[in-house]
Amino acid sequence: xxxxxxxxxxxxxxxxxxxxxxxxxxxxxxxxxxxxxxxxxxxxxxxxxxxxxxxxxxxxxxxxxxxxxxxxxxxxxxxxxxxxxxxxxxxxxxxxxxxxxxxxxxxxxxxxxxxxxxxxxxxxxxxxxxxxxxxxxxxxxxxxxxxxxxxxxxxxxxxxxxxxxxxxxxxxxxxxxxxxxxxxxxxxxxxxxxxxxxxxxxxxxxxxxxxxxxxxxxxxxxxxxxxxxxxxxxxxxxxxxxxxxxxxxxxxxxxxxxxxxx
Amino acid sequence: xxxxxxxxxxxxxxxxxxxxxxxxxxxxxxxxxxxxxxxxxxxxxxxxxxxxxxxxxxxxxxxxxxxxxxxxxxxxxxxxxxxxxxxxxxxxxxxxxxxxxxxxxxxxxxxxxxxxxxxxxxxxxxxxxxxxxxxxxxxxxxxxxxxxxxxxxxxxxxxxxxxxxxxxxxxxxxxxxxxxxxxxxxxxxxxxxxxxxxxxxxxxxxxxxxxxxxxxxxxxxxxxxxxxxxxxxxxxxxxxxxxxxxxxxxxxxxxxxxxxxx
Amino acid sequence: xxxxxxxxxxxxxxxxxxxxxxxxxxxxxxxxxxxxxxxxxxxxxxxxxxxxxxxxxxxxxxxxxxxxxxxxxxxxxxxxxxxxxxxxxxxxxxxxxxxxxxxxxxxxxxxxxxxxxxxxxxxxxxxxxxxxxxxxxxxxxxxxxxxxxxxxxxxxxxxxxxxxxxxxxxxxxxxxxxxxxxxxxxxxxxxxxxxxxxxxxxxxxxxxxxxxxxxxxxxxxxxxxxxxxxxxxxxxxxxxxxxxxxxxxxxxxxxxxxxxxx
Numbered sequence: 098x099x100x101x102x103x104x105x106x107x108x109x110x111x112x113x114x115x116x117x118x119x120x121x122x123x124x125x126x127x128x129x130x131x132x133x134x135x136x137x138x139x140x141x142x143x144x145x146x147x148x149x150x151x152x153x154x155x156x157x158x159x160x161x162x163x164x165x166x167x168x169x170x171x172x173x174x175x176x177x178x179x180x181x182x183x184x185x186x187x188x189x190x191x192x193x194x195x196x197x198x199x200x201x202x203x204x205x206x207x208x209x210x211x212x213x214x215x216x217x218x219x220x221x222x223x224x225x226x227x228x229x230x231x232x233x234x235x236x237x238x239x240x241x242x243x244x245x246x247x248x249x250x251x252x253x254x255x256x257x258x259x260x261x262x263x264x265x266x267x268x269x270x271x272x273x274x275x276x277x278x279x280x281x282x283x284x285x286x287x288x289x290x291x292x293x294x295x296x297x298x299x300x301x302x303x304x305x306x307x308x309x310x311x312x313x314x315x316x317x318x319x320x321x322x323x324x325x326x327x328x329x330x331x332x333x334x335x336x337x338x339x340x341x342x343x344x345x346x347x348x349x350x351x352x353x354x355x356x357x358x359x
Numbered sequence: 360x361x362x363x364x365x366x367x368x369x370x371x372x373x374x375x376x377x378x379x380x381x382x383x384x385x386x387x388x389x390x391x392x393x394x395x396x397x398x399x400x401x402x403x404x405x406x407x408x409x410x411x412x413x414x415x416x417x418x419x420x421x422x423x424x425x426x427x428x429x430x431x432x433x434x435x436x437x438x439x440x441x442x443x444x445x446x447x448x449x450x451x452x453x454x455x456x457x458x459x460x461x462x463x464x465x466x467x468x469x470x471x472x473x474x475x476x477x478x479x480x481x482x483x484x485x486x487x488x489x490x491x492x493x494x495x496x497x498x499x500x501x502x503x504x505x506x507x508x509x510x511x512x513x514x515x516x517x518x519x520x521x522x523x524x525x526x527x528x529x530x531x532x533x534x535x536x537x538x539x540x541x542x543x544x545x546x547x548x549x550x551x552x553x554x555x556x557x558x559x560x561x562x563x564x565x566x567x568x569x570x571x572x573x574x575x576x577x578x579x580x581x582x583x584x585x586x587x588x589x590x591x592x593x594x595x596x597x598x599x600x601x602x603x604x605x606x607x608x609x610x611x612x613x614x615x616x617x618x619x620x621x
Numbered sequence: 622x623x624x625x626x627x628x629x630x631x632x633x634x635x636x637x638x639x640x641x642x643x644x645x646x647x648x649x650x651x652x653x654x655x656x657x658x659x660x661x662x663x664x665x666x667x668x669x670x671x672x673x674x675x676x677x678x679x680x681x682x683x684x685x686x687x688x689x690x691x692x693x694x695x696x697x698x699x700x701x702x703x704x705x706x707x708x709x710x711x712x713x714x715x716x717x718x719x720x721x722x723x724x725x726x727x728x729x730x731x732x733x734x735x736x737x738x739x740x741x742x743x744x745x746x747x748x749x750x751x752x753x754x755x756x757x758x759x760x761x762x763x764x765x766x767x768x769x770x771x772x773x774x775x776x777x778x779x780x781x782x783x784x785x786x787x788x789x790x791x792x793x794x795x796x797x798x799x800x801x802x803x804x805x806x807x808x809x810x811x812x813x814x815x816x817x818x819x820x821x822x823x824x825x826x827x828x829x830x831x832x833x834x835x836x837x838x839x840x841x842x843x844x845x846x847x848x849x850x851x852x853x854x855x856x857x858x859x860x861x862x863x864x865x866x867x868x869x870x871x872x873x874x875x876x877x878x879x880x881x882x883x
Contacts, residue, residue: 120730127737130806131718131729138798139726146790166429167690168727194393201599202401203430205393206382213389256604263614264607266408267592271600274400282392302827303564304601330791337688337725338795339828342780345788352787428691456655463861464663465692467655468644475651518866525876526869528670529854533862536662544654565826566863 102133105141108151112178120174139334148323149331153292155179156192156285157328160293161300161335163193163208164200168335172208176215186216191285192293198275199297199304233281238269241277248280248287252313291315292328299332299344308344312351322352364395367403370413374440382436401596410585411593415554417441418454418547419590422555423562423597425455425470426462430597434470438477448478453547454555460537461559461566495543500531503539510542510549514575553577554590561594561606570606574613584614626657629665632675636702644698663858672847673855677816679703680716680809681852684817685824685859687717687732688724692859696732700739710740715809716817722799723821723828757805762793765801772804772811776837815839816852823856823868832868836875846876 109118124132144154155175162172179189189212197205233240245253260268280290291314298308312325325348333341371380386394406416417437424434441451451474459467495502507515522530542552553576560570574587587610595603633642648656668678679699686696703713713736721729757764769777784792804814815838822832836849849872857865 123737124730124733127740128714128718128733131721131733134721134798134802135726135730138794138802142794142798162727165690165727166427167731170731171727190390194390197393197396197599199599199601201595201597201602202397203424203427203433203597206386206397207429207432209386209390209393213385216389260604260607263611264588264592267595267600267603267607270400270404270592270595271604274396274404275600278396278400298601301564301599301601302825303605304599306605307601326788330788330794333725333791333794335725335727337721337723337825337828338791338799339723339822339825339831340725341791342784342795343827343830345784345791349787428689452652456652459655459658459861461861461863463857463859463864464659465686465689465695465859468648468659469691469694471648471652471655475647478651522866522869525873526850526854529857529862529865529869532662532666532854532857533866536658536666537862540658540662560863563826563861563863565867566861568867569863 101137101141103141104145105136105139108140108144109136112155112181113174114177114181143331143334146327146330148321148327149292151182152179152184153289153324153328154331155182155184156188156289157292157296157331158335159189159192159208160196160296161332163196163204164297164300165336166200166204166207169207169211171335172211173215176212177219180215180219180221186221187284188289191282192289194282195279195285195290195293196297198271198279199294199307200301237273237277239277240281241272241275244276244280245272248276248291248318249310249314250317252310256307256310287318288315288320288324291318291320292324295325295328295344296332299329299340300336302336302340302343305343305347308347309351312348313355316351316355322348325351363399363403365403366407367398367401370402370406371398374417374437374443376439376443405593405596408589408592410583410589411554413444414441414446415551415586415590416593417444417446418450418551419554419558419593420597421451421454421470422458422558423594425458425466426559426562427598428462428466428469431469431473433597434473435477438474439481442477442481442483448483449546450551453544454551456544457541457547457552457555458559460533460541461556461569462563499535499539501539502543503534503537506538506542507534510538510553510580511572511576512579514572518569518572549580550577550582550586553580553582554586557587557590557606558594561591561602562598564598564602564605567605567609570609571613574610575617578613578617584610587613625661625665627665628669629660629663632664632668633660636679636705637698638701638705667855667858670851670854672845672851673816675706676703676708677813677848677852678855679706679708680712680813681816681820681855682859683713683716684720684820685856687720687728688821688824689860690724690728690731693731693735695859696735697739700736701743704739704743704745710745711808712813715806716813718806719803719809719814719817720821722795722803723818723831724825761797761801763801764805765796765799768800768804769796772800772815772842773834773838774841776834780831780834811842812839812844812848815842815844816848819849819852819868820856823853823864824860826860826864826867829867829871832871833875836872837879840875840879846872849875 121132158175162168176189193205193208257268291311294311298304315325329341329344383394420437424430438451455467455470519530553573556573560566577587591603591606645656682699686692700713717729717732781792815835818835822828839849853865853868
């Protein structure tokens with residue numbers, strides 16, 4: 098049990114960049130046991146697990162905290178934490194932008210403003226700028242359709258088809274904006290984009306059909322079932338056990354469908 | 360493509376009431392591509408679509424941002440935007456109050472306080488006051504039951520019946536408060552109230568059964584299928600594609616049920 | 622009708638600890654009718670109902686407002702209100718900590734910081750400290766498993782079993798953290814913990830499977846069907862009618878399953 102606390106504290110310290118992290122300090126007088134749990138469960142249990150690197154975990158956390166919308170103090174902590182363990186400003190900005198498709202613009206804009214405050218408080222030499230949209234010559238639609246088919250496969254195409262008779266333009270925007278614009282960006286690899294997507298869909302709670310599509314997506318771009326499960330499990334920390342349990346059940350259906358197909 | 364950006368910028372400028380909207384400015388140094396996307400997708404693609412007027416779109420957006428709860432900076436922008444394109448303070452206050460039934464009092468009270476700040480910052484002569492409750496002599500229950508039957512029809516009556524044996528008072532509060540108090544208010548026509556309701560239910564994500572009832576509702580009070588689809592599609596901007604896709608699928612079921620009945 | 626307003630105002634005054642509660646004051650100039658509704662519906666209708674004490678209602682409200690994440694102004698009001706009607710700081714802190722399992726750490730940490738501000742503004746002699754983790758000699762797993770089986774019964778065991786082949790460690794964390802750590806704490810009785818849990822699951826909207834488990838839970842630890850229904854009904858105020866209706870339908874299924882089993 099002491100191991101669990103110590104292991105968690107080591108990880109939390111490396112993220113916080115200080116020996117006595119402020120989260121713990123601020124809980125000390127009102128709920129000291131929650132301070133202990135915060136070290137033990139999120140960090141000692143979850144963050145120290147294998148199958149995802151700590152950088153992948155930070156990307157997942159940033160995607161989820163963005164999607165929750167109300168968790169800006171925690172987002173700032175984890176943006177800072179991500180920088181402290183070697184993620185770049187560019188990766189962080191890309192992860193936040195990426196979830197626009199899943200939670201909409203308001204949550205993303207507020208998250209970027211929070212990240213901006215963190216960036217301004219630090220002296221990292223790196224600049225978040227230097228962005229580049231897709232360099233591709235194809236139309237947004239052609240580029241997006243190819244990306245959707247490659248990433249989400251049949252599950253993604255089924256979504257598009259289901260919209261064709263009632264809201265064809267919604268289907269087109271998914272192809273053009275979510276895939277042609279966002280998924281085709283550089284700055285964050287596809288596997289990480291799918292991990293971030295899974296995290297955001299689990300955190301939202303009401304996006305289970307889309308979660309299934311993107312569990313397929315992660316596996317289609319070279320991710321593993323373990324990575325999908327770990328990402329979902331981690332959301333118990335940020336969005337609670339119901340979100341994680343419902344997410345795991347969705348993943349289970351995807352795995353069973355893929356097993357049946359082979 | 361330049362058209363899309365320019366078209367979006369024109370709409371955004373008319374809402375913002377300034378040539379270089381602050382949303383764009385504040386993203387310029389951290390995520391310039393998201394600034395571009397914000398002009399192109401929400402405004403160039405979605406807001407410029409037909410089938411809803413820009414005033415109806417603002418009412419839908421205000422309902423959705425209120426229901427999300429965490430989107431107060433965006434709500435302020437759109438309250439200001441609604442006033443800039445000719446909505447009245449009264450309409451804005453009515454739209455926010457209306458969604459109390461769908462997202463509860465906390466979100467609505469916080470939204471009204473945000474609207475109040477916007478109103479205070481402006482010099483429009485108009486006053487938000489001059490409210491009037493329903494002038495009707497009937498009891499809240501009688502007035503509400505008649506409104507529920509007229510607006511939501513059989514779908515609404517089925518909700519009430521399903522509650523009768525386990526929580527009859529919840530059924531009564533829906534009749535008295537949601538319909539007798541809120542729906543019977545003047546200051547916002549029924550069609551707009553249903554558009555606002557649909558927007559809030561889609562943004563919530565977990566209110567799909569109620570979304571179906573109110574797609575029926577919109578059609579029952581003279582709205583069109585196109586208006587229902589447009590309102591749901593617009594929520595891709597504010598709550599993400601999963602919310603919009605799940606909403607469209609719910610609407611599809613309603614349309615199919617109505618087709619089958621004819 | 623005057624009765625309804627007066628009855629609500631009396632309750633609201635006792636919570637607010639002042640004759641002219643600030644919620645009402647702040648709405649007076651922008652939406653005076655909503656000020657009236659706020660007195661009438663949440664307090665005159667709901668809070669004055671039987672089957673839950675006002676202290677139980679405050680615990681439910683605090684759990685729900687914590688889970689919503691964005692409702693910190695209302696949470697502060699109700700933490701203050703809970704203290705004004707005789708709840709202890711310890712009970713309030715326990716109720717907030719308890720919902721970590723259902724909505725995750727960010728919402729809980731922000732809620733505790735809000736509670737801390739309220740505590741600091743008051744001169745109650747009592748201290749929130751003096752916490753104690755479970756004194757039990759058993760391992761967290763053994764203690765948690767016993768608590769889970771006792772509280773949630775077969776419904777809880779079914780959740781654990783469904784996770785065993787795909788995410789066994791998620792099952793273990795539920796046992797160890799949600800039950801071994803949180804449910805086994807002193808400071809709040811099990812019946813109140815289940816009421817708080819039900820409130821949080823209804824407010825989340827997307828936690829209906831877990832809501833069912835905990836309606837069983839409340840009944841298993843000596844709570845009544847009326848208490849379950851009342852807690853869910855009360856959420857119409859804080860999370861809207863859709864959340865309450867969907868919650869009632871979930872409870873209905875639980876009651877029917879228990880009736881069938883007898």
